[in-house]
Amino acid sequence: MSHLTDLPVWAAILVCGLTLLGAAITLIGSVGLLRFTSFYERLHAPTLATSGGVILICAASIICFAVLQSRWVFHEILIIVFVLVTTPVTLMLLGQAALYRDRVKEKRGVPLKQRPPREEPTE
Amino acid sequence: MMELSIIWSILIAQIMLGLAMAFAFFRMVRGPRAQDRILGLDTLYINAMLMLLTFGIRTANTLYFESALIVALIGFVSSIAFGKFLMRGEIIE
Numbered sequence: 001m002s003h004l005t006d007l008p009v010w011a012a013i014l015v016c017g018l019t020l021l022g023a024a025i026t027l028i029g030s031v032g033l034l035r036f037t038s039f040y041e042r043l044h045a046p047t048l049a050t051s052g053g054v055i056l057i058c059a060a061s062i063i064c065f066a067v068l069q070s071r072w073v074f075h076e077i078l079i080i081v082f083v084l085v086t087t088p089v090t091l092m093l094l095g096q097a098a099l100y101r102d103r104v105k106e107k108r109g110v111p112l113k114q115r116p117p118r119e120e121p122t123e
Numbered sequence: 124m125m126e127l128s129i130i131w132s133i134l135i136a137q138i139m140l141g142l143a144m145a146f147a148f149f150r151m152v153r154g155p156r157a158q159d160r161i162l163g164l165d166t167l168y169i170n171a172m173l174m175l176l177t178f179g180i181r182t183a184n185t186l187y188f189e190s191a192l193i194v195a196l197i198g199f200v201s202s203i204a205f206g207k208f209l210m211r212g213e214i215i216e
Binding site for chain 1: 125126128129130132133135136137139140142143144146147149150156157158159161162163165166169170172173176177179180181183185188189191192195196199202203206207209210
């Protein structure tokens, strides 16, 4: 642990707090994934991990290695951007697939497909 | 002193992330329907990526960050592929 001893106190406190907070938020998101009852509620829970957890833990890593100046902090920024861009795409596709499957099975409580407004004859 | 506190907080964070991974894995194994399993797998990928980041902070090894990036990328691609398969599979039925 040679590189952590060189860290000043304020940076160490920030790294500790951000890491713990990010892990706690991720844990809360996973507990939500475990406990919610329907799929459409469960779809919301992991976004806590993908936004809050990723940003906070990457921020801790950025602070740690930017203060130490031991390496170039490019990976974390890339990870943040990539995860934040791709998560909504995944979850929207999953929600769409689930809605499609529920409509095929005609489950109750699923919103029906909107029909396009019928064009009324003008004359 | 501060070094020790960082090591302990990273250890606690890793325990929390391990619990989160266990919950996601449980949802993946148990999930009542296919979309629940895919959601569990996606969460498992994200949690594993965060675990790799905490290992990277602790050891200051660049390899961990690169592998975290690759895990995020592969998780995204696999989730998209599974979601597409769900929609196509139902059409064939």
